[in-house]
Amino acid sequence: MFGKKTQTQQSSDLTSAEGMKRSREVYDRIQSGECKDVSAELDAAHGRRGERR
Numbered sequence: 001m002f003g004k005k006t007q008t009q010q011s012s013d014l015t016s017a018e019g020m021k022r023s024r025e026v027y028d029r030i031q032s033g034e035c036k037d038v039s040a041e042l043d044a045a046h047g048r049r050g051e052r053r
Helices: 007-011 017-032 038-045
Strands: none
Touching (some): 017 038
16 A cells, blocks of 8 residues: 555656656647647546646
8 A cells, every 4th residue: 555656646647758758648639729628638638627836
């Protein structure tokens, strides 16, 4: 139990290879003009529910 991340913590790890890939995909959409709501897309890509820290 100690040292293990919950599913929520794993999905929001922005430094993992998968997290970086998802962020890059959103960034590419921003650059192309396809992205209308950056916060919502990043939250969705990283499994967050709009919570702010």
